[in-house]
Amino acid sequence: MARPPRPSWLYTLIAVLSWPVLNIVFRLRAHGRENVPAEGGLVLAANHWSNIDPWPLGLPLFPRRFLRFMAKSELFWFPLGTIITAGGAFPVRRGLADDEAIAKAVDLCRVGHVVVMFPEGTRRSKGLRKQHEARWHSGAARIALEAGVPLVPAGISGTERLAKLEPIRVAYGTALELGDLAETPLAEAASIATGRLREAIEGLERSLA
Numbered sequence: 216m217a218r219p220p221r222p223s224w225l226y227t228l229i230a231v232l233s234w235p236v237l238n239i240v241f242r243l244r245a246h247g248r249e250n251v252p253a254e255g256g257l258v259l260a261a262n263h264w265s266n267i268d269p270w271p272l273g274l275p276l277f278p279r280r281f282l283r284f285m286a287k288s289e290l291f292w293f294p295l296g297t298i299i300t301a302g303g304a305f306p307v308r309r310g311l312a313d314d315e316a317i318a319k320a321v322d323l324c325r326v327g328h329v330v331v332m333f334p335e336g337t338r339r340s341k342g343l344r345k346q347h348e349a350r351w352h353s354g355a356a357r358i359a360l361e362a363g364v365p366l367v368p369a370g371i372s373g374t375e376r377l378a379k380l381e382p383i384r385v386a387y388g389t390a391l392e393l394g395d396l397a398e399t400p401l402a403e404a405a406s407i408a409t410g411r412l413r414e415a416i417e418g419l420e421r422s423l424a
Contacts, residue, residue, distance in 0.1 A: 245275035247387035256324035263333035324362035356408035365390035370419025
C-alpha cells in the first residue's frame with residue numbers, strides 16, 4: 216500500500232506550534248489511537264462542540280495521519296480560504312445537498328486521506344440562537360460507504376469550556392461494522408450506519424465524562 220498523504224507545510228507548522236498549548240495548557244489526553252488505521256483512507260466522525268475540534272482531534276495522530284475536513288463555504292474568502300485550504304479544509308455549503316463536497320470527500324478517502332466529519336452538522340447550540348441547529352446527518356456514513364473505507368467514531372470533551380482551561384479529552388473508537396450493508400441501497404444503508412455511528416460517538420462521549 217502507498218504511504219499515506221503527508222501533512223501540508225501549514226498543517227505541520229500549526230501542529231508543531233500548538234503542541235505545547237494543547238498538551239500543557241489544556242492537558243490534552245487521547246485514548247484509542249490504535250483504532251485509527253495507520254494507512255489507507257477512512258472517515259473519522261466525532262461530536263462537535265467548537266470550531267477548534269479538528270485541532271485536538273488531529274494532533275494526537277500527527278505526523279502519521281493528515282486530517283482533511285469540510286468547512287463552511289463562507290470561510291473561503293481570500294486570504295483566509297488559502298490558509299484553511301493549506302490546513303486541510305475543503306468547502307461545503309451547509310443546509311444544501313452538496314454533492315460536490317461529498318464527491319470530493321469520497322475521492323480523498325479513496326486516495327488514502329483521513330476525512331473528518333461532524334455528523335451533527337454544526338456546533339451544538341450554547342446560549343445564542345443559531346441559524347443551523349445541530350441534528351444528525353448521514354454524510355459521514357455515505358462517504359465511507361461510497362468510498363469503501365472504515366468509518367471510525369471519536370468523542371471529544373473540553374472544547375466547549377476553553378475559557379475555563381478545562382482539560383481536553385479525545386477518544387477514538389473501533390471502526391464500525393458496515394459489511395452487512397453491502398447489498399442495501401445507499402440511502403438506507405447510510406441511515407442505518409448513521410444510527411450506529413451516533414450510538415458509538417455518544418458512548419465515547421460518556422466514557423470521557
